[in-house]
Amino acid sequence: MAFINTREVVHCRGNPGLRRVAITFDDGPSEPYTSRVLDILDEYQVKATFFMVGRNVEKFPEIARGVAGAGHEIGNHTHNHSSLLLDTPRRIAMELAMGEEAIVRGTGVTPRLFRPPYGANTRWIVTQALRRGYVITKWSVNAGDWRKASAERIVRKTLSRVGNGAIILMHDGTSLRGGNNHRRGTVSALPLILDALKTSGYEVVGVSELLGLGEFSSENVQSSKGT
Numbered sequence: 001m002a003f004i005n006t007r008e009v010v011h012c013r014g015n016p017g018l019r020r021v022a023i024t025f026d027d028g029p030s031e032p033y034t035s036r037v038l039d040i041l042d043e044y045q046v047k048a049t050f051f052m053v054g055r056n057v058e059k060f061p062e063i064a065r066g067v068a069g070a071g072h073e074i075g076n077h078t079h080n081h082s083s084l085l086l087d088t089p090r091r092i093a094m095e096l097a098m099g100e101e102a103i104v105r106g107t108g109v110t111p112r113l114f115r116p117p118y119g120a121n122t123r124w125i126v127t128q129a130l131r132r133g134y135v136i137t138k139w140s141v142n143a144g145d146w147r148k149a150s151a152e153r154i155v156r157k158t159l160s161r162v163g164n165g166a167i168i169l170m171h172d173g174t175s176l177r178g179g180n181n182h183r184r185g186t187v188s189a190l191p192l193i194l195d196a197l198k199t200s201g202y203e204v205v206g207v208s209e210l211l212g213l214g215e216f217s218s219e220n221v222q223s224s225k226g227t
């Protein structure tokens with residue numbers, strides 16, 4: 001296999017010369033948090049990117065469809081959200097394929113972005129994702145909202161690290177099987193973050209747009225895949 005420079009194929013931020021950022025939500029859909037996030041994004045007229053877990057799409061298909069219908073970008077975050085670190089290439093390929101199928105079935109959208117669970121980007125994970133035609137995306141700003149942080153802490157952490165081209169990692173769902181990890185902090189923090197970004201002159205765009213891949217729409221995703 002040809003040598004892959006992970007740093008070149010795993011995207012963590014967009015053009016540092018442009019005052020734009022992308023906000024991403026991982027591990028959903030999950031209720032009531034995904035719906036609350038959608039309402040806030042709608043109120044602020046902002047498009048975000050949702051890295052969905054296939055298993056959760058199957059659990060909340062209407063919500064997943066609502067995310068797509070509102071014009072937000074959807075990425076693949078695997079089907080079961082296992083770490084993939086110790087998985088075989090075959091198993092990794094299966095997680096990618098199953099997650100993708102669940103998203104296509106649930107939303108009608110074929111995702112072109114992939115975010116590995118826990119940001120793990122081993123050679124095998126990267127190879128399998130590229131083979132399936134994915135653009136691999138991590139983040140540059142971790143809002144730290146995955147462990148039930150307070151809204152104040154999430155806001156402070158995000159704003160202290162944000163800059164041109166930032167990709168902000170937040171969570172609208174949980175990867176835990178029980179699903180009891182609430183996202184109240186995220187929901188309360190989001191309007192404050194959006195206010196501050198606006199005041200600072202940032203434009204909030206989808207990840208595809210931030211990375212210069214063209215604006216996301218279900219049509220251009222379908223036709224760009226495999227070319």
Ligand SMILES: [Zn+2]
Nearest residue numbers: 026027117118
């Ligand atoms: Zn995750």
